[in-house]
Amino acid sequence: MLRRMGTDAHGEDELRLFHTGEHACGYWPGRVARDLVLDPRDPRLPRWYPLALAWGFRRSGDIVYRPHCAACRACVPVRIPVARFVPNRTQRRCLQRNAAVESRVCPAVRSDEHLALYRRYLQSRHPGGGMENHGAVEFDQFLIGSWSEVRFLELRERGRLLAVAVTDLADGALSAVYTFYEPAEAHRSPGTLAILHQLQWARREQRAHLYLGYWIGAHPKMDYKRRFRPLEAFDGRGWRDFDPDRGAFA
Structure with a gap:
């Protein structure tokens, strides 16, 4: 302790x-x-x-x-102040390119469809990392847990499941826990699209922040978070505006 x-x-x-x-x-x-x-x-x-x-x-x-x-x-640790967020040109193009995609917030109850998509995602994105053999038990333990107030944000196109953004509900905020998507659709930026839909969800419910977990500068799988502006970071005492391009607080 x-x-x-x-x-x-x-x-x-x-x-x-x-x-x-x-x-x-x-x-x-x-x-x-x-x-x-x-x-x-x-x-x-x-x-x-x-x-x-x-x-x-x-x-x-x-x-x-x-x-x-x-x-x-x-x-x-980084988060997006929802009311201040304005999508940039690339993010607007992502929304336009995926205009046929619909989002739906649903209970965090694993289905065979969810599990199959999750396994395809892990086998494509994290081969050899120890997660590619995850099954139903690991899915529930890792993504849902036993006590959290969690929802699945599904992204579908003409009924076909493209992505699931596992999202926690908190007082005045949402927290993006994990997103998995169809590997063959990676060129459509489904991870970015999921965050944009989470921000729309947070705005609808007048939630102040969307927590994104941890930004790691120059890391190929974590640096994407710098594209969402403005971005706030935790300095050990409180949250301040953060410039990830400089790796410094504004």
Whole structure:
């Protein structure tokens, strides 16, 4: 156990934080990583989760964590202020190119269709990474968990499922947990399209922020987040406007 978080909104005892041991970095080969993890056994975790998002944490399954590496600060928590977001030219073209795609928010209940798409995505995008053999149990554990308030944002074209954006609901915000899509449609930028539809969803419900997890500069799978402007980043104490091109706060 490393430390305790402050008193919750109900005035109850603090929530414990743990420091994990070193493990292989999931982003950079040859590096080691450590995380701060909220006590996964605490029954109040669903209540703490919105506050944890505001402190730069993220959910994976039932685990709420934040990278806390000794010699690296590459993982920067970022979010989009929904009311201030304006799509750029490339993003407008993405919407136009996918004008026939419809989005639907639905309960986070795994179907055979979801699982088949997820497996095709992993086998194409993450071969040899240990996830390509995920089945139904791993799908539920990794994406849905047991306590989070989560929804699936489906993107379909004439009924055909193109992408699923797993999205958590939080007080005044949405959190983009994971998106998987049809590998053969990668040229249509389905990941970008999913974020744009999540932003439309957040705007409809007057949610202030869409959390995107961690931006990692120059990382080929994480750097796309810099294209969404304005972007806010967590500096360890609060959220500030962030310029990812310079890797610095505005």
